[in-house]
Amino acid sequence: MDNSNRRMSPSEIKKQLAKSNSTIGEMIRFVFGSVLKRRGLVILNVCLLIIMAGLNFMMPQFTKNIIDHALPQNNHYELYSNVIWLLTTTIILGIITFFSTYMMQILSQRAITDLRIKTYNYILKQDYAFFQDTKTGDLMVRLTSDISNLQMLISTNTFSIIGNIFTFVVVLTFLFIQNWHLALLVTITFPILFVTIRFFRSRIRESYSNVRYAQSKINNQLQATLTEIELIKSYTSEDLETDKFEAIANESNDYSLTATKWQAIFQPLIVLINTIGTAIVLLFGSLFVMNGTMTIGDLVAYIAYVAMLQDPIRSFSMLMNVFQTAQVSYDRIKDILSYRPTILEMQEPVAFPKPLKEGIILQQVTFQYATPTNPALKHVSLTIPNGKTTALVGRSGSGKSTLIKLLTRMYDRSDGSLTFDGIDIKSFSLTDLRHNIAVVSQDVTIVDGSIADNIMYGTENVSHAAIWQAAKQADIANFIKELPDQLDTEVGERGVKLSGGQKQRLSIARALLKNAPIVILDEATAALDNESEKAIQHALDNLMVAKTAIVIAHRLSTIHKADQIIVMNAGEVAEVGTHQSLLADNGIYRHLYDAQFE
Structure with a gap:
């Protein structure tokens, strides 16, 4: 018996649609494959992000000049010129941010539309058996919510990681040049941040995976009840169906609370670690000012630069949450795209006989x-x-x-x-x-x-x-x-x-x-x-x-x-x-x- 085109069992299909262990790198390559079709916009946006990072780097210097030069020397020209430069830089930064955000939205919308159409077409071309053994509500979630979650990867926040990396390297180098003792003390917090992010990463991902699973069950229940409303009315089973929905909704609520709990613990911890870094600078920087090895303007600028140094880390930690949510959705979409039809066509098909003769x-x-x-x-x-x-x-x-x-x-x-x-x-x-x-x-x-x-x-x-x-x-x-x-x-x-x-x-x-x-x-x-x-x-x-x-x-x-x-x-x-x-x-x-x- 030829089983090469045997219909897959529900358990086999479930295995194909089971959770996978994709990497973040794999997900990024998949999502950004569509983005890279528009390389011109990507390159232009990266250049704008680097310019934005440079402008942000310049702004603490204006504050330093006012504190260390304009105020001690009672120099009005120095004061006015630095204020004007501060405002001008801010305006230029705002204009560049507008264009960068708008272009990112263009890239995001086009890429995610391509992905949604590709997934929709792929689903429609599956075997008849596929639709018998998969839930309509679950497919709807994958085509809507899951793909929308992937869109968060193609955003200004995601692309800003490029500018943040540039900022991080430049600012950290600058801080070591300015005061390597203080810079070394600040970097003590970096391994703590790394370990914290690693600890919460898997837990947050698992929580969001359960949330997506619960949302699929809700959609399946809604789809089933709304299409069988005549049966429900005929047998007056409204309360029974409501009880079923209540159980699923409560399950979804529990999963969502678990995900929220991990998020609620994670974010304050990141803030605390960053605050420890700022406290280190305030403590030892103030001592350096008292000893005369730093000026007040240097300290104020140093604190601003530490904040700039922490921003990429904070952004990265927040981005990790986005990545965890997106990765759960990516796994679900990848499962669909990895399903292979069993009803296959020949590479060189024969034309259907017209008219039929034998039958x-x-x-x-x-x-x-x-x-x-x-x-x-x-x-x-x-x-x-x-x-x-x-x-x-x-x-x-x-x-x-x-x-x-x-x-x-x-x-x-x-x-x-x-x-x-x-x-x-x-x-x-x-x-x-x-x-x-x-x-x-x-x-x-x-x-x-x-x-x-x-x-x-x-x-x-x-x-x-x-x-x-x-x-x-x-x-x-x-x-x-x-x-x-x-x-x-x-x-x-x-x-x-x-x-x-x-x-x-x-x-x-x-x-x-x-x-x-x-x-x-x-x-x-x-x-x-x-x-x-x-x-x-x-x-x-x-x-x-x-x-x-x-x-x-x-x-x-x-x-x-x-x-x-x-x-x-x-x-x-x-x-x-x-x-x-x-x-x-x-x-x-x-x-x-x-x-x-x-």
Whole structure:
């Protein structure tokens, strides 16, 4: 049995979406890969940050000159000129800061938009099985909150680390030149800062990881309840659902408080360590002033420079918190991007045969889901002739819908052969294969938009006349004409403004417009009453004209005219024939037929 394209189990998918141990360097390379596509803006911004660091370095000198020269000498010119230079430098610094911040926002928005689009597209291209085994709410969190957290990495604060490093090196060198004894005393606090940051780093990261996990659970619960509101109302289970949500919300609250606790301890500790450095300068610097080895202006400037020295360290510690939060989000996004589809395309696919001549042939096809022990399909062999209508019937769980999923390559067979005109289904590109198959199912999907948007969905370059023609063939044109906005009428989320029959007609019109040579009707009228079913049957007849039609039928009265009826039972082909011949055989089909009309 060929398991190379076996559907992954939920546990395997969870392992792929489990926490990873990425490094900060790996995350930075990933996030800034998009930023570096705009190197001109990056280089310009780095230059501005270095200029800003230089201007900040100059400002304490103006204060020193006023204290040591202008005031002792009663020199008004020295006083005014230094004040003017201080104000001028501040204005220039403000202008440069504005341009730097604005350019960083441009870089940030463009980079994060690229990343969000890339992740969104990657998710949409995953296998059908992926969406069955992952939570919608969790995917939404990864596409929104997690990517927004990564945006914090591409900010002025992050890029300012470049200027801060430049400031740190220049200022520390300057302080050693000015008074190496005092500089050495100040640097004692640096190892303490480093150890503190290292200690809190892993704990803060773990806390934020739990917070993200709790947020995903909240989104999953919200998504589930809001999409099942009719069921909740019908069974008056509002209080039960509220209790579930309360438990998840409290769990999220606990995780958030834990993260806040570590943050609340971390920040004051950093401030305390920095204050110790300032206290050292005040204590020993004052002694140096008393001994005459330093001036008051030197001491004031020295304190300002120590603050400038501490700013990069303080910024770095705050940045570490941002990095911890972002790294949790990066791990979650990386998990998504590391998932590999199992439904693969050939590098050089074959063109889908138009028109079909022999039809669709299955030989000894077996398919097994990951979790059940018994295969869903067992050695199925059958032929679906071109231009004919083939009906699939059988009890629930007999393998009818699974067979349809194989024909559209939502799943790949585990074993056997599945060909279109003798060409293996894996030889076609997924786009080419699915463009040639139109599916109308019991669970109609209506997009939030206009009636025209729903009819033309998935079909490009459609004329107004073609939309009306499809609507007419689907027996919904008269209904549309009675609407105030006709084709431009909004249908509401999931088509809440339409009845079940109207939704079904829209899906038939969509399939008619697609004009695919193969049509699959997956219990298309099972959810309708008898009157609606009869009204829609004419539209379905129009859809199947000159097409290879495959019909999964719940109501056997709808398939009397099928050219071929295939009876499925426990994943196997039990009977094949026409309506009359199968009734005469007095087998499973006859039993199912009689049961419906007792």
